[in-house]
Structure formats: structure tokens, C-alpha cells
Amino acid sequence: MSRKAVALVSGGMDSATALAIATEEGGEVYGLSIDYGQRNRLEIETAKNICRQFRVKEHRIIKIDLQQFGQSALTSSIPVPKDRETQNTETDIPITYVPARNTIFLSYALAWAEVLEAEKIFIGVNAVDYSGYPDCRPEYIEAFQRMADLATKASVGGEIRIEIRAPLLHMTKAEIIRTGMEKWVDFSMTHSCYETQTPGSPCGHCDSCRLRQEGFREVGLEDPLPYPD
């Protein structure tokens, strides 16, 4: 039987790069996207294209309702912050934080990995240029791994351990871009903007657009996306 991996694919640069790494490691890769009622449906369309490009064995989109719990600019109608100063990530949690998002996403990935008998779950979280989300920290990923080690059928029989792989955890945005380029990620296809509703037209001002632009500047490359002047 071929080795299997589940990769969480959001449509952004980071998860596309994580998917590229999963593909390079070989075996069968299964793409999983979560449609969590985000204001930006573009992400799901982008995730489909990226999964197609990397020829995943199968791409599943799970629709879940995080809007029910509200309180995030990414799931409700609160305005996305623009052009703000870099925040103190020790204490400031941005309004774009979705409660327990990565915990819910990884839980679904764990369920699917268990059914598939997959050995790895890839997630594109990143703690360096991170936006202040608690569930992007290395200690969080380690704790999820320990929990996953006890949560599944495999953990009782002991035959398969499902490994949570976060290969971008310690990379800067520039390193992610360089890695993605080496592994044939087409960044013109990826979507980062929290704000826009138009494919290929990022706002250029939200946290996510700004981090992305800084990353490309640092690498000395032009971001393939057209930003407004």
C-alpha cells in the first residue's frame, strides 16, 4: 500500500507551499479544504485550482459553520483592519482570529487521515511572520500531536502514528516564498487578501497582503499579483 498524507489547503501561499512539500515527499496526497463560511469564497476556488495543479489523489471540501460562533472579521461583517502598524504579537490577537480554527481544521484532517490510514497531516502554519494567532505556535502544534497520538484507533493498536507536519513553522515569509518557488508553486494562483471579492485583485492593505508583499520584497522578486497603486 502506498503511503498517504492529508494536506490542509486554504488557497493561500503557505498551504500551497506545504502541499508542494507533501507532494515532493511522495506517496498519495489528499487535499482537504474547510469552507467555514469565510467572507472570502475565493479561497475555496483557489484551493481547488492548487489541488488540481499538484494532482492530489482527491480533494475534499468540508462545509462547516464557524459563523455560528461569530466574533471574527474573517467570518462576519466586522471590517478587516488596514495599513496598521505591526502589532505586539505577545498580547494582541487580531480581529481576524477565528476561534479554535486550526484545532477544528486539524481535527477534521485527523478524522480523514484515520479513515484513509494516512501517516501524515500537512498544515501550513507559520510562527515567524505570524499574525498573533495562538494556534500557529510551535508549542500548540506539539500539543496537538500529543493529543492526536492518543485520540485515534491507530493509537490503540499502535500500528500507525499520524504525524502532524508543519514544515513552514520556523520559516520567514521570504523563506516560504523561496521554498515554494523551488517546488513549483505558482504564486500567481494563490490568494492571500482578507478583503477582496475579485479573483486576482488583492487590496494591498490588509495584514495578509502586507505580509505577502514584504516577503516578496525581501526575496527581491515581484509578487505576480497586481496590487492597486
Added chain:
Amino acid sequence: MSRKAVALVSGGMDSATALAIATEEGGEVYGLSIDYGQRNRLEIETAKNICRQFRVKEHRIIKIDLQQFGQSALTSSIPVPKDRETQNTETDIPITYVPARNTIFLSYALAWAEVLEAEKIFIGVNAVDYSGYPDCRPEYIEAFQRMADLATKASVGGEIRIEIRAPLLHMTKAEIIRTGMEKWVDFSMTHSCYETQTPGSPCGHCDSCRLRQEGFREVGLEDPLPYPD
């Protein structure tokens, strides 16, 4: 501000007893039920009645699609086992196991608790008379707690710790029944059967019916539900 707790309510005896304990501890209790496409929609209706009886502040039902991942007698059309011998819980996982179920349920509870600024999450898992589910073991609950301590906004600011409470973890079924009785759980209202589609008509032969009947026998009480002869 009143203290708050989120209680996962499935409609079964265990979660009803856990809800009764949560209510007794005071503060505002919020009921959360997960409609995971289980074959038995009765559970959700029962959960509604139980939440009404215990006057929860609010009862939310989240619809999620675990059927997509399949492979359990509780979410698909695989027959539920009947009248089988007690299994070796060290190695046998029953076919009624739903992949990563408690992980997904607790993740949703964590998301809601975070938004509500609740301090506790109640779950009625039980490791004594347990049916061989890995995610009902004490070490699993401890690992989820460690992960939750790192996953949320509260864990960065440090002002609120969300405590995972599993008050039935070390109780036998008989102890759960005794505790529930003391705290006014109406067991004629609770639903345990994996098989039946008719309210108040358990099959009497699935694992869940048999554990329940054994529990009542041990306490020396009559199960209020009518079983077939």
C-alpha cells in the same frame, strides 16, 4: 459577569448526567449538540428536551458532516453489532467508533467557549464501562486539555483558562445512574440505543442498550425505558 460553562449534550445518559453536574456547579450553562449525520436523529431531539429540562441559557446544534469520512456503523449503513460478548477493550475498536469524534466535538466546544468567555467545558466521556473508544481515555482528555491551554486567545492573554471537565471519567455505569438520579436526571428522557428509530423504544441488544441495562441492574433499579421481551 456570571461564570459560564459549555456542556456537550448528546441525548444519552452520560451527557445528561454531565449536564446535571454542570448545572449544579452554577453559573450560566450553554448546551452544545453536534448533529453529525448519525443514523439516529432521535439523539438530537432528545438533547433538545434535556437542555430544556435543565434550563440551559442557550442550546446550539451544529450540523457537521462526518459521513463524508464514513466507516462507522453510527454514520453509515453498516449494521450495528448485537448481543456480542464483552470485547477486549485494549485492542478491539468497535465498528460504532466515529473517527476523531470527541476531538471534533471538543474543538467546537472550545471555539464556542472562547467566544462566550466560558471557563469550563463539560463532556460526558467515561473510561470504565467504555466501549473501546480511544478518545474516552483519561490520558486523551488530559492531552486535549494541554492542547486547549495553548490553542486559544485566553491562553495568550492568560486571563481565562478553559477547563475540560469530564466528571464521569472514572465512574461505572451504575455510579453514573446513581449520580444522575441524585441530580434529577430523568432517564426516561435519555436515549442510548444505537439502533432504534422510534422514540422510547430501544432495541435492547446493541452495546449501548446492554451497558445501560447492566447499569440499572447493578443499581437495583428498573430502567424506565420499555425493552422488547
